[in-house]
Amino acid sequence: EAQVTQNPRYLITVTGKKLTVTCSQNMNHEYMSWYRQDPGLGLRQIYYSMNVEVTDKGDVPEGYKVSRKEKRNFPLILESPSPNQTSLYFCASRKQTDTQYFGPGTRLTVL
Amino acid sequence: AQKVTQAQTEISVVEKEDVTLDCVYETRDTTYYLFWYKQPPSGELVFLIRRNSFDEQNEISGRYSWNFQKSTSSFNFTITASQVVDSAVYFCALGRGDGANNLFFGTGTRLTVIP
Numbered sequence: 001e002a003q004v005t006q007n008p009r010y011l012i013t014v015t016g017k018k019l020t021v022t023c024s025q026n027m028n029h030e031y032m033s034w035y036r037q038d039p040g041l042g043l044r045q046i047y048y049s050m051n052v053e054v055t056d057k058g059d060v061p062e063g064y065k066v067s068r069k070e071k072r073n074f075p076l077i078l079e080s081p082s083p084n085q086t087s088l089y090f091c092a093s094r095k096q097t098d099t100q101y102f103g104p105g106t107r108l109t110v111l
Numbered sequence: 112a113q114k115v116t117q118a119q120t121e122i123s124v125v126e127k128e129d130v131t132l133d134c135v136y137e138t139r140d141t142t143y144y145l146f147w148y149k150q151p152p153s154g155e156l157v158f159l160i161r162r163n164s165f166d167e168q169n170e171i172s173g174r175y176s177w178n179f180q181k182s183t184s185s186f187n188f189t190i191t192a193s194q195v196v197d198s199a200v201y202f203c204a205l206g207r208g209d210g211a212n213n214l215f216f217g218t219g220t221r222l223t224v225i226p
Contacts, residue, residue, distance in 0.1 A: 033213075042115075042202060042216035058213060090156060092214075099146070100206070100214055102156040 002027045004103035006091050012109045013081055021076045021106050023091030031094045032074040033058070034066065036087040037105075043090065049074055081110040113138050115205050117217035124193050125225050132188045132220045134203030140164075142208025145179065145186045150200040150219070159201075162186065164208065193224045 004025045013019055025032065033048040035058075045058030049068040063085055065077040074093075078085060091103040114137040124130045136145065147159040160170065162179050170177045174191045190197050203217045 035214075040218055042218040043204075043214070044216075045213045048213065088154065099158055099161045101158065102148075104155045107154070 002101075004091055004093050004101055006089075006103040006106050008106060009104060010107050012111065014111050015082055016080050019078050019081060019108075021078075021089060021091075021108070023074045023076065023103060024072050025074075025091075025093040025101075026072065027093060027095075027101070028071065029093035029095050030071070031100075032068065033092045033100070034064070034074070034076045035090045035092065035102075036060065036085075037090065038087050046076070046089075081108075083110050086110050113140075113205050113207065113213075113215040115203050115215050115217035117201075117203055117220050119220045120218070121221045121223070123223045123225060126195060127192050129189060129191050130193050130222065132190075132201050132203075132222065134186045134188065134217060136184050136186065136203070136205045138184075138205060138207075140208055144206040144208065146204040146206065146214065147177065147186075147188050148202045148204065150202065152199070156202070159188075190222075193222075195224050195226050198222060198224045 007022045030051045034046040035043040037043045044060045046064050047058055047066040049055040052068055052071050055066050086109050089106045092100045094100040116135045143164045145162045149157040167179050176189045178187045200219045200221045202219045204214045206214050
């Protein structure tokens with residue numbers, strides 16, 4: 001089954017404790033992205049990647065890191081999480097200008 | 112600049128009523144893509160439709176229909192004979208036609224269908 005998977009689905013952590021949210025797709029898509037969803041703001045792009053070892057900042061990259069060592073994986077790293085990073089996070093992937101498909105979401109709470 | 116406006120924050124309808132969700136977009140691109148996604152209470156984002164800027168033909172899929180009008184920069188979504196399962200947040204999004212990876216989302220419309 002073609003899909004984008006994210007782990008964990010739910011995470012509660014404390015300020016400053018490094019964490020990684022994994023994202024994996026099995027569709028051989030070149031493009032992958034991370035978005036965060038906040039009430040009243042819709043979804044905003046954090047980082048994106050156009051292929052292996054090619055990443056770039058989206059609209060709200062501060063406080064986040066990503067890597068793309070393999071085509072299928074695109075982890076999101078929070079080196080020192082803060083409460084303002086409490087949000088619902090989505091990973092997405094697509095081929096070129098095709099439709100973007102989203103993972104199930106990761107609900108992160110930073111205390 | 113790219114922008115999507117969904118002016119309706121919340122809508123409530125009684126089951127079997129028709130409902131239209133509005134979406135207005137701004138872009139200077141001549142080639143672009145428009146999308147609708149559904150986010151049910153479970154939280155995932157479900158793709159509904161994708162249109163490119165060169166295809167203004169309206170589309171119908173079962174109880175769903177979409178009205179794309181470039182003259183008013185609108186891409187409205189109508190649900191006919193609404194059902195409780197249609198209760199969700201609906202997002203309209205704009206994608207650039209040059210392959211740039213960003214989707215610009217509206218702030219969403221929360222639809223509640225009352226049985």
